[in-house]
Amino acid sequence: MKTLGDLRVRAEVVRALGPRVAWRFRSLNAEAERLRGAREPIYRRLWDEAASEVGATVRDLGSGFLELRLEGRATRVRQELVDIDSQAAITLSFDKTLVHRLLTAEGLSVPEHVEAGDADALLREGAVVVKPADGTGIGAGVTGSVRTAGQLAVARAAARRYGPRVLVERAVPGEVYRFLLLDGQLLDVVRRGRPAVTGDGRSTIVELVAQENRRRLEAAGEDGLSLVRPDLDFVYTLQAAGRSPRSVPADGERVAVKTVTNQNRAGENATVRDTSPELAAEAAAAARVVGLRLAGVDVIAPTLDRSLAESGGVVLEVNCTPGLHHHYLVADREGATRVAVPILRALVG
Ligand SMILES: Nc1ncnc2c1ncn2[C@@H]1O[C@H](COP(=O)(O)OP(=O)(O)O)[C@@H](O)[C@H]1O
Ligand SMILES: [Mg+2]
Numbered sequence: 028m029k030t031l032g033d034l035r036v037r038a039e040v041v042r043a044l045g046p047r048v049a050w051r052f053r054s055l056n057a058e059a060e061r062l063r064g065a066r067e068p069i070y071r072r073l074w075d076e077a078a079s080e081v082g083a084t085v086r087d088l089g090s091g092f093l094e095l096r097l098e099g100r101a102t103r104v105r106q107e108l109v110d111i112d113s114q115a116a117i118t119l120s121f122d123k124t125l126v127h128r129l130l131t132a133e134g135l136s137v138p139e140h141v142e143a144g145d146a147d148a149l150l151r152e153g154a155v156v157v158k159p160a161d162g163t164g165i166g167a168g169v170t171g172s173v174r175t176a177g178q179l180a181v182a183r184a185a186a187r188r189y190g191p192r193v194l195v196e197r198a199v200p201g202e203v204y205r206f207l208l209l210d211g212q213l214l215d216v217v218r219r220g221r222p223a224v225t226g227d228g229r230s231t232i233v234e235l236v237a238q239e240n241r242r243r244l245e246a247a248g249e250d251g252l253s254l255v256r257p258d259l260d261f262v263y264t265l266q267a268a269g270r271s272p273r274s275v276p277a278d279g280e281r282v283a284v285k286t287v288t289n290q291n292r293a294g295e296n297a298t299v300r301d302t303s304p305e306l307a308a309e310a311a312a313a314a315r316v317v318g319l320r321l322a323g324v325d326v327i328a329p330t331l332d333r334s335l336a337e338s339g340g341v342v343l344e345v346n347c348t349p350g351l352h353h354h355y356l357v358a359d360r361e362g363a364t365r366v367a368v369p370i371l372r373a374l375v376g
Contacts, residue, residue, distance in 0.1 A: 032184030036259055039181050043262040044272050048233050052257055058244055059256075065248025067091055069352055070106040077367035083375055097375040107350050109321065109370060111209075116318035120347040122161045123194050126317055133316045135309060136341045138327075139197040146195040150179055153198065154267065156286065157182035160192035164346065170259045171198055171286025172267040185259050199327045199341050203288045204299065205353055206310040206324040207366055209373060213307040215354045215364035216331070220295035222255050222285045226276025232265065233257055233272040236284060243292060251292040251356060260287045293356035298363055305334035313342045321370065323349025 041049040074093055078085045083097040091105045102110055120126060127137040141149060142160050149155055150173070157179065158169040168189040170182035179195070186193045203221075207214040224235035240254045255261070257272060264286045265272060276282050306328075314322035328340025335341065354366045 030188075032187055035181055036185045036188075040257065040259055040262055043266075044233060044257055048231075048272065049257075051237065055240070055254060055256065058240065059254050062244060062248060062252060062254060066106055066252055066352070069248050069252070069356075073351060073355055073367050074104060074371070077365065077371045080365070080368045081371050081376065083371060095371060095375055100375040102371075102374040104374075107348050107352070109348070109374065111321045111370075111373065112319050112347055116320075117347040120317050120319055120322075120345055121163070123158070123344060124160045124192070126345055129316045130313055130342055130345075133312055134336075135313055135316070136335050136339075138199050138341050138343065140194055142192060142194050146179060147176060149195055149197060150174070150176065155179070156196045156198050157186050158194050158196070159186045159189040160194040161190060163189045165253070166260075166287040166289030169287045169289075170263060172260070172263040173198075174263070174267060178263055182259060182263070198286065199343070201327045201329045201340065203343070204326045204328065204331065205349070206302075206307070206326060207349055207351075207354060208311055208314045208322050208324060209369060210320050211311045211315065212369070213302070213310065214366045214369055216299040216302050217353050217357060218297045218299050219288045219353070220291055220297075221283045221288050222291045222295065223281050223283045224276070226278055226280040226282065228278035229275065231273045231275050232270065232282060232284060235276070235282075236261075239292070249356070250294065251290075252352060253290045255284065255290050260285050294358050296353060296357040298354070298357050298359065299331060302331045303333050305337075306331055309335050309342070313345050317345040317347075319345065319347055320373075321349065322346065323353075 075085055078095055083095045086094040088094055093104050095102050124142045127140055130137050155173045156171045157173055168186040170185050173179050173182045183193050203219045205217045205219055224239055236255050243250050261284055310324040313324045323346035325343040326340055327343055328338050330338050351366055355363050357363050
């Protein structure tokens with residue numbers, strides 16, 4: 028059922044896009060669903076490769092489940108779902124406000140935030156990010172580059188579609204990095220660039236986004252498993268940069284179109300090899316505090332060559348059942364870290 032809040036969000040997006048352009052994106056959900064279908068073969072390939080590396084056999088159980096077996100030990104996986112963490116740790120990790128509190132108590136920096144308190148005070152000092160406080164992932168209901176009280180109200184409505192609790196955070200500048208940890212060991216780090224388009228001097232930003240989505244559909248998942256949604260985050264991110272969805276970037280000009288990184292393309296992800304040991308230890312501490320053995324710790328930092336305490340970076344969130352494809356679908360595919368190998372060893376080794 029559509030609520031008044033839904034309509035408010037929709038009206039804001041349609042107003043910025045223009046009704047004709049908004050109508051052209053009507054098939055986006057069906058297309059996104061089609062692209063999601065590409066996840067299964069990509070994960071199949073990744074697990075097959077890991078199994079051959081560790082000498083395990085693979086049995087297809089159907090419905091996307093694989094059974095991986097090495098000598099007497101067997102495990103079952105389904106894409107990124109693995110049998111490693113407890114249900115309690117997984118559920119706890121979804122509560123972003125609680126996780127912020129636990130991380131802070133451990134001495135780790137998190138973005139300044141309020142859940143129930145006065146978010147206007149935070150807004151007066153600069154842009155904020157508004158998100159569901161509990162139970163979501165993949166950027167659902169997250170709106171960045173929120174700068175006015177009016178935008179804050181609409182962004183709250185967008186987050187409330189996913190649940191009653193809403194978290195407002197200081198927008199932290201800098202790049203977003205995914206640290207993948209297993210039992211305290213850092214398996215890989217990927218830099219995740221914000222979704223961007225490159226101008227041709229003729230097309231509007233929304234047209235460039237439509238072209239980008241077409242390319243991703245044609246690549247059948249190999250250039251990323253999501254599409255760029257022209258949503259509230261898109262509208263406010265462009266507004267903050269003094270643009271509109273209908274402006275025309277110059278030929279060759281690169282424009283970041285979202286603050287939320289989740290819908291970027293594979294080519295915007297890069298494997299990072301030189302992370303300071305102090306920073307790796309902070310990421311491991313974040314995973315431990317949440318109680319996850321396998322964790323995707325998201326960090327925003329100006330540099331990875333020193334600890335967060337020194338660089339002024341933050342731990343943004345600690346993800347359970349982290350997507351393994353982020354580590355494979357990167358700009359340099361040959362140089363990607365085969366993270367499924369140590370994970371499979373932990374399961375059946
Ligand atoms: N406080 C913040 N400052 C800057 N960017 C943010 C902030 N919070 C979220 N983001 C961006 O939005 C994305 C999604 O937010 P996140 O809290 O990770 O939600 P989800 O659990 O849905 O992935 C992040 O990966 C990041 O790109
Ligand atoms: Mg996230």
